[in-house]
Amino acid sequence: MLTRLLPSVLAANLLWAALQAVVLAEPHPERVCGVVAFVPCQATGLTVMTLLLKPGTSVDVQAATDAEVETLRSTADGLFFQQACVTGAMTVKQDRKGPGVLVLDVGAGISTSGPAPEEWLPADLHTQCEPDVVGANVKGHPVQANVGEAVVHGIQGNAIFQVIVAADGSVEKLRLLKSLDEKHGADRAAEKAIRATTFEPATKAGLPVRFMMLYVFQLLPPR
Numbered sequence: 001m002l003t004r005l006l007p008s009v010l011a012a013n014l015l016w017a018a019l020q021a022v023v024l025a026e027p028h029p030e031r032v033c034g035v036v037a038f039v040p041c042q043a044t045g046l047t048v049m050t051l052l053l054k055p056g057t058s059v060d061v062q063a064a065t066d067a068e069v070e071t072l073r074s075t076a077d078g079l080f081f082q083q084a085c086v087t088g089a090m091t092v093k094q095d096r097k098g099p100g101v102l103v104l105d106v107g108a109g110i111s112t113s114g115p116a117p118e119e120w121l122p123a124d125l126h127t128q129c130e131p132d133v134v135g136a137n138v139k140g141h142p143v144q145a146n147v148g149e150a151v152v153h154g155i156q157g158n159a160i161f162q163v164i165v166a167a168d169g170s171v172e173k174l175r176l177l178k179s180l181d182e183k184h185g186a187d188r189a190a191e192k193a194i195r196a197t198t199f200e201p202a203t204k205a206g207l208p209v210r211f212m213m214l215y216v217f218q219l220l221p222p223r
Contacts, residue, residue, distance in 0.1 A: 029105055032059065033085040033113050035120070037162055037177055038214060039076045041129035045069075048110075049076035050099060051084065056179030056187065058160075059100040061086050061110075068104070075110045077129075081122040083114035096157025099178050120173065125164065126202060126209045136165040136199040136211045143196035147219055150186035157181075159190050159217040167208040169201040180219060190217035 037058065038050040046062040046069055053059065061076075063069045076084075087108050092101035116122060128135045147155075159180035166172040174194055180186050194215055202211030 029087055029089055030102075031085060031087045032090075032102060033083065034058070035117065036076055036079045036082055036084050039073060039080060039129070041127075046103075048072040048104070050177065051086065051102075052162075052175075052177055056176045056182065057094060057100075058177045059090070059094070059102045060098075061088070062101060062103050064088075064104050064106045064108075068106075072104070072110060079110065079112055081116035081120055082112055083116070085111050085113045094178065096155070096180055098158060099160070120175070122212075124210055125212050126204055127212050130204065132205055133209070133211070134203045136169070136202040136213060139169060139198045139200050141193065141197055143193045145186075145189040145193040145217070147186050147189050150181050150184040150189075150219060151222060153181075153184050154221075155181045155184060155186055156219055156221050158219075159187055161191065161194055161215045161217065163194065163213050163215045165199045165201060165211045165213065167201050167210055169199045169208075171195050171197060171199075172210065174215075177214070180217070186219055193217075 032051065032053060034051040034053040036049050037052040040047055048061045048063055048069065051059050051061050063072050086102065086104055088102045088104040090100060090102050094100040126133050157180050158178065159176065160178035162175050162177050163171060164173040171194065174191060176187060176191065201208040203209060
């Protein structure tokens with residue numbers, strides 16, 4: 001009798017172990033809060049917004065279904081630069097290439113959790129999403145990023161900054177959305193170079209305006 005039961009017990013144990021592995025492999029829902037830093041203009045793809053969790057760390061928040069994208073993106077647009085919270089599964093962790101990805105639970109919304117930081121108020125700030133706005137363009141790079149140490153240590157990837165370009169073409173404000181390398185100085189070198197960059201200012205109906213843009217600093221392997 002014992003020898004007959006052994007295969008059944010073994011099969012049951014293997015099935016339980018397999019079920020545990022599936023449960024552990026499933027992303028667990030979590031709640032994250034941060035600043036609504038960016039909302040895509042185009043109604044394509046599932047990305048609703050980029051949420052800045054802390055300096056250098058952000059997530060692209062995605063809708064769970066196509067049907068939810070437009071409503072969620074409209075909500076995010078109304079919370080631009082404000083504090084917000086979302087609940088979902090973190091399916092991709094931030095790495096050197098890009099931000100993390102959080103997929104909202106089906107039917108989950110975006111809740112406000114506070115005003116924008118005082119130094120980052122969106123008043124009189126324009127974006128590429130407005131149909132009559134022509135975005136700012138880089139005019140000159142007087143300072144080159146000194147990334148020698150990062151290159152020596154094999155650092156590759158992207159640092160992503162949020163930049164406000166003033167109506168005169170200068171960099172008014174800058175903050176790091178996605179870090180590339182803090183240890184070997186690539187983030188600091190990129191920030192210094194971007195702050196010194198001059199732009200052709202954005203215009204609205206032909207007049208210069210304050211403009212918000214994302215600036216991707218890419219560090220490629222040496223040739």
